Amino acid sequence: MQAPLRPLLEARDLACQRGERLLFRRLSFRLEAGTACHVTGANGAGKTTLLRALAGLTTPFAGEVLREGTLGLLDDRTGLDPEFPVARALAFWFGVDQADAPQAIMARLRLDALAEVPVRYLSTGQKKRAALARLIGQRAAIWLLDEPLSGLDTASQGLVTALVAEHCSAGGIALIASHQPLDVPDMTSFAIEDFALTSTGPA
Amino acid sequence: MLGQLLRRDLAQFFPFAGGGAALPVVFFVAVAMLYPFAVGPDAAVLAKTGGGVVWIAALLAAILPLEKLVARDIELGFFDQLRLRGLTEEVMMAVRLIAHWLSFGPVLVLATFPAAALLNIEGETFRLLILGLIAGTPGLAAIGLIIAALTASLRAGAALSGLLLIPLALPILIFGAGALARQDPASLGFVGAISLGLVALAPFAAGAAIRAAREQ
Numbered sequence: 100m101q102a103p104l105r106p107l108l109e110a111r112d113l114a115c116q117r118g119e120r121l122l123f124r125r126l127s128f129r130l131e132a133g134t135a136c137h138v139t140g141a142n143g144a145g146k147t148t149l150l151r152a153l154a155g156l157t158t159p160f161a162g163e164v165l166r167e168g169t170l171g172l173l174d175d176r177t178g179l180d181p182e183f184p185v186a187r188a189l190a191f192w193f194g195v196d197q198a199d200a201p202q203a204i205m206a207r208l209r210l211d212a213l214a215e216v217p218v219r220y221l222s223t224g225q226k227k228r229a230a231l232a233r234l235i236g237q238r239a240a241i242w243l244l245d246e247p248l249s250g251l252d253t254a255s256q257g258l259v260t261a262l263v264a265e266h267c268s269a270g271g272i273a274l275i276a277s278h279q280p281l282d283v284p285d286m287t288s289f290a291i292e293d294f295a296l297t298s299t300g301p302a
Numbered sequence: 303m304l305g306q307l308l309r310r311d312l313a314q315f316f317p318f319a320g321g322g323a324a325l326p327v328v329f330f331v332a333v334a335m336l337y338p339f340a341v342g343p344d345a346a347v348l349a350k351t352g353g354g355v356v357w358i359a360a361l362l363a364a365i366l367p368l369e370k371l372v373a374r375d376i377e378l379g380f381f382d383q384l385r386l387r388g389l390t391e392e393v394m395m396a397v398r399l400i401a402h403w404l405s406f407g408p409v410l411v412l413a414t415f416p417a418a419a420l421l422n423i424e425g426e427t428f429r430l431l432i433l434g435l436i437a438g439t440p441g442l443a444a445i446g447l448i449i450a451a452l453t454a455s456l457r458a459g460a461a462l463s464g465l466l467l468i469p470l471a472l473p474i475l476i477f478g479a480g481a482l483a484r485q486d487p488a489s490l491g492f493v494g495a496i497s498l499g500l501v502a503l504a505p506f507a508a509g510a511a512i513r514a515a516r517e518q
Contacts, residue, residue, distance in 0.1 A: 157516065178383040237387075
């Protein structure tokens with residue numbers, strides 16, 4: 100799953116609903132290789148729905164999504180078997196993704212000491228780090244990160260910022276939905292509320 | 303990737319192999335063990351009715367693993383992650399069907415040997431019982447997978463899935479147990495045909511069900 104040379108993520112007049120409620124409409128953006136974008140919005144504004152629509156996991160109400168390149172999604176669901184030890188649960192995804200140097204990835208996310216602990220015993224922040232290890236092993240060109248900083252300590256938050264910066268400088272794309280500010284160079288941002296039904300459009 | 307997925311699914315469901323539980327098999331043998339106590343040790347009665355009891359026990363044992371079969375991996379985001387890697391829901395469900403059957407079908411057939419001894423089933427009846435279970439359990443697994451996927455996003459899904467499986471499994475039961483009563487191997491052809499149809503249908507039905515659950 101090597102990234103293509105020019106990954107691209109583009110939304111055209113996207114509108115999404117949850118249940119019967121329209122969350123946002125006429126949302127358009129275009130992310131080229133090497134760019135990061137920060138999506139802000141209150142709880143329930145539709146950040147997660149936007150990310151899932153961009154990932155192709157839900158059908159948007161209107162509009163279209165263009166994707167070039169492999170997709171990696173990080174959300175509050177780790178995809179790791181709760182009964183298995185961290186190393187074994189991650190080994191499945193490292194195997195599927197044919198990850199380079201799984202040991203180095205585990206070490207970078209400080210999972211070495213947790214390798215034999217079953218996933219269900221991990222704290223929120225530790226689970227997030229394990230999910231990040233899965234994401235890095237995937238080597239996807241486009242990262243969709245849903246609240247990547249929540250539950251993490253200061254050191255790990257710095258690590259996430261560094262990982263995003265590295266990913267973008269290597270030509271990847273990152274779209275990050277987060278309440279916390281991220282210190283990634285040259286990052287654009289938009290607020291999802293600007294596209295809410297009650298809004299007249301981006302100011 | 304499919305081989306890795308099958309290995310992972312088997313590790314989740316296979317009895318005695320870490321994650322899975324041996325409960326369905328224990329349940330199955332327990333029914334065969336209790337039946338002679340309940341109806342009395344009359345060898346002729348046991349031989350005449352025992353085959354039907356084994357079939358009912360097999361059907362109920364197939365219900366037990368349904369709770370964990372699909373719902374847990376939806377909650378984990380496991381299917382989402384596979385989807386992002388280009389796997390379709392139909393393929394995921396086909397692999398899951400194989401893993402589900404392997405985790406209870408062959409073990410159930412093996413457990414029929416002690417169960418048949420307890421119930422005084424032998425000769426031609428025993429042969430028809432074993433062949434019938436080999437032909438019928440893939441169908442039971444397929445029905446179980448469809449129902450588990452359909453009810454995965456419902457709150458009371460586990461209780462409901464047991465109730466839904468019973469009427470759908472009736473044709474397999476009628477022809478499978480009927481073959482014993484009439485000593486008629488031809489009935490097993492029907493069991494095999496029903497199973498085959500269900501196995502072919504299950505990945506598509508279950509795949510569509512988990513896609514629909516994702517849209518919520």
